[in-house]
Amino acid sequence: xxxxxARDGTLAAIAEMLKxxxxxxxxxxxxxxxxxxxxxxxxxxxxxxxxxxxxPSPWAKNAAESLTRSLSLRDKYKGNPLVSTAFAPDxxxxxxxxxxxxxxxxxxxxxxxxxxxxxxxxxxxxxxxxAHGMRPIERLGALGLLTPALNAVHMVxxxxxxxxxxxxxxxxxxxxxxxxxxxxxxxxxxxEFAAVGVRLGLGSGGALIQDLWTEIKLAALLTTxxxxxxxxxxxxxxxxxxxxxxxxxxxxxxADLCCVDLSGPGTQPVNNPLERLVFSGGRDLIxxxxxxxxxxxxxxxxxxxDWPEVAARSAVWASRMNLRGG
Numbered sequence: 001x002x003x004x005x006a007r008d009g010t011l012a013a014i015a016e017m018l019k020x021x022x023x024x025x026x027x028x029x030x031x032x033x034x035x036x037x038x039x040x041x042x043x044x045x046x047x048x049x050x051x052x053x054x055x056p057s058p059w060a061k062n063a064a065e066s067l068t069r070s071l072s073l074r075d076k077y078k079g080n081p082l083v084s085t086a087f088a089p090d091x092x093x094x095x096x097x098x099x100x101x102x103x104x105x106x107x108x109x110x111x112x113x114x115x116x117x118x119x120x121x122x123x124x125x126x127x128x129x130x131a132h133g134m135r136p137i138e139r140l141g142a143l144g145l146l147t148p149a150l151n152a153v154h155m156v157x158x159x160x161x162x163x164x165x166x167x168x169x170x171x172x173x174x175x176x177x178x179x180x181x182x183x184x185x186x187x188x189x190x191x192e193f194a195a196v197g198v199r200l201g202l203g204s205g206g207a208l209i210q211d212l213w214t215e216i217k218l219a220a221l222l223t224t225x226x227x228x229x230x231x232x233x234x235x236x237x238x239x240x241x242x243x244x245x246x247x248x249x250x251x252x253x254x255a256d257l258c259c260v261d262l263s264g265p266g267t268q269p270v271n272n273p274l275e276r277l278v279f280s281g282g283r284d285l286i287x288x289x290x291x292x293x294x295x296x297x298x299x300x301x302x303x304x305x306d307w308p309e310v311a312a313r314s315a316v317w318a319s320r321m322n323l324r325g326g
Contacts, residue, residue, distance in 0.1 A: 001058060005317060006031040010038040011310045013205075018044070018297045018305070020212055020283040021258035023290070026174075026203070026240055028088040028115065030058045033073055040083050042305055043294050045256060047240045049088025049115050050074070052103060054095060063099040067106065074110070081254075082292060086113035086151070086240075091120075092136035093128050097143060104144045113241050114145065115174070118152035121184060125157060137162050146171055151239050153203065156180050156188045163192065172199035172239035175231065177218040178211075190222040200231040201239035213282045225278040255293040260285050 006029060017025055028049035029035045039046035050070035051059045060066040074085045087103055089095050094116075095103070107114050118136055119125060128136045140146050146169035153174045155166070166173070173193060180187055193200055202219060204212040212232060220228035237247025246256045260281060262270050267280045289297035296304055 001030055003031050003034045006034040007038050008310065008313045008317060010035050011042070011305060012314050013210075014039065014042050014044050015302060015305050015307055015310060016210055016283075018289050018302060019286060019300075021260065021286040021289060022212060023256035023258065024237070024240070024242070024246060026086075026115070027205075032059065032085070036073070036077055036083050036085070040077075040080065043082065043291055043296055045246065045254075045291055046083045047086055047113070047242070048083065049086050052087055052089040052095065052099070054099065063095065063102075067099075067102060071106070074112070084242075086115050089114070089116045091117045091124055092140050093124060093131065100140075100143045100145065107149055111149070113149055113151055115151040115153060117154055119157045119162065120154035120180075122157055135159075135162065137165050141165060141169065148172070148199075149241075151201075154180060154188065155193075156184055156186055158189060163189070163196075166193070166198055167196045170199075172201065174201045174203045174239055175215070175219060176203050177215050178204065181218075187218075187222065190219055190227075194223045194227045199235060199238045200227075201236040202228070202231045211283070216278055216281070220278045225274050229274065229278055254291075256291050257289075258286055258297075259288040261287050 024045035026047045026049065027035055028051065030051065032048045032050045035046065035048050050073060051057055052063060052066045052070065053060065054063045056062065060069050070085070070087060077083055077085060087107060089103065103114065106112065125135055128134065128139055132139050134142070137146070140150070146165060148170040150171040151174055152171055154176055155173045173188070175188055175190060177187055190200070202212065202215045204210055204215050216228045216232050219231055234243065234247040237243045237245070246254050249257060260277060262273065262276055262285065264285070267276045267285070270276050286297070287300055288295065296302065
């Protein structure tokens, strides 16, 4: 992995997302500055998680440097209308109490979002109980992280007590149904979350799993078409702290929108537009996309991103990885 690889990967991902009708994405990359710069250059809206790690990484040598670099990068893009940042430790087990304490203080002072994987696997939970004598969500609560500023990703394995903490503290959750099915063979209790009013967003991405429309269908099968569509739009904006700027078509919000063509045979008859959109929608039906009023996809064609060039560089990277055996 290198900054150049990260940039080219971000360009390819932006092309795929625009073709799918996505106007805003969230990522937790190893090279956050490259992702921020690339998204801004392409006119794409993004919230980029800045890694906070104890161990050395491409981003920083230790937790102190992680936070210092994160603050510098946050200041650099402060007030930018398209791209913003959040703090992104890996899991509830990945940082010491001291580092989490410093992170809570900074997030409070800056009114910043914190995002991390939480209760994704039984192994993660067992490790936390062994090391700290409590479940991951309990540890975060004891450290002061369970606030509306926390966006917990996955949240698959929950007890009744865990669910009560989620509801009482107002944290938000980003659902990843496809990844959870692939790696854990279990889904988060989506219907229960929706029933008690938890702020829900939908995420996609990962190796060969990049289709938000499939995530929407899976969520709809477990809740309702409206709940699933809400999680992919207004809910997604809310979990990223952007509900005042995007997520719905209202006066005073940015013009981030996409056009979906329901006139084809695969979506007929359109007797229930909501159900047709949710259960028959897909990237092949997206015709146009605008971000902040700028058209980035017109008639299915990218207007700003040079796809042939990006595809050529992707092929070069694929060849290099094959030569290295991975």
